[in-house]
Amino acid sequence: MANHDFNRPCDCRDCREWPKHIECPICKEIHVVVIDRSAVWTTDKHGFTGVDFNDPVGPDKPISCECGHSIEGVGYYSRYDKEATINTRAYQAERAAASKCAVCDSLEGIDRVKGFFEMTKLTMKDGVQLCQKCLSDRVQLETPDPSDEKNKYIFNRKLLSWELDKVKDPCIRCGKSRWLKANNRWKSLCTTCFKTGT
Ligand SMILES: [Zn+2]
Numbered sequence: 001m002a003n004h005d006f007n008r009p010c011d012c013r014d015c016r017e018w019p020k021h022i023e024c025p026i027c028k029e030i031h032v033v034v035i036d037r038s039a040v041w042t043t044d045k046h047g048f049t050g051v052d053f054n055d056p057v058g059p060d061k062p063i064s065c066e067c068g069h070s071i072e073g074v075g076y077y078s079r080y081d082k083e084a085t086i087n088t089r090a091y092q093a094e095r096a097a098a099s100k101c102a103v104c105d106s107l108e109g110i111d112r113v114k115g116f117f118e119m120t121k122l123t124m125k126d127g128v129q130l131c132q133k134c135l136s137d138r139v140q141l142e143t144p145d146p147s148d149e150k151n152k153y154i155f156n157r158k159l160l161s162w163e164l165d166k167v168k169d170p171c172i173r174c175g176k177s178r179w180l181k182a183n184n185r186w187k188s189l190c191t192t193c194f195k196t197g198t
């Protein structure tokens with residue numbers, strides 16, 4: 001395992017190499033070049049060691065794009081990363097082809113939905129595709145909260161429905177009403193009566 005796996009300064013190849021994405025101004029395709037920086041170990045005044053990276057210096061290296069255009073102004077780089085170029089383009093194509101949520105632009109099967117810890121899945125609602133979160137927001141907004149002075153409901157964002165959360169039941173001994181979690185309804189005595197017993 002490299003130092004960076006423990007969040008420590010590191011001068012391994014993964015840390016030194018810095019990928020740079022260059023877009024061809026003509027055909028808009030992406031090229032990935034790698035800048036292999038030199039690592040210099042440092043010690044600060046508190047005695048902590050770190051790594052400084054210096055960019056390599058060299059002449060401008062144009063990229064000849066497959067569309068025939070020669071991309072100038074790229075600067076110096078260590079090498080052209082063919083594999084990363086292919087992967088980046090494939091990823092972009094996948095994103096471009098994916099369906100997205102009409103509200104938050106989350107991509108189906110690619111992005112994760114905020115607060116749901118799962119991949120975006122789209123559902124058609126009133127003619128638009130919505131991710132789990134935006135669907136839930138909308139259904140909650142459209143469904144009236146059935147809560148009243150004796151029942152409190154909370155919206156279940158996964159099941160898309162209001163669920164009974166708390167109920168206000170009277171204690172069978174003193175008659176005083178108190179809020180109970182819905183699944184604690186069996187508790188017939190209030191805390192005070194329960195503690196005093198009899
Ligand atoms: Zn490293």
Ligand SMILES: [Zn+2]
Pocket residue numbers: 024025026027028029065066067068069
């Ligand atoms: Zn091009």
Ligand SMILES: [Zn+2]
Pocket residue numbers: 101102103104105106130131132133134135
């Ligand atoms: Zn959404």
Ligand SMILES: [Zn+2]
Pocket residue numbers: 171172173174175176189190191192193194
């Ligand atoms: Zn009581």
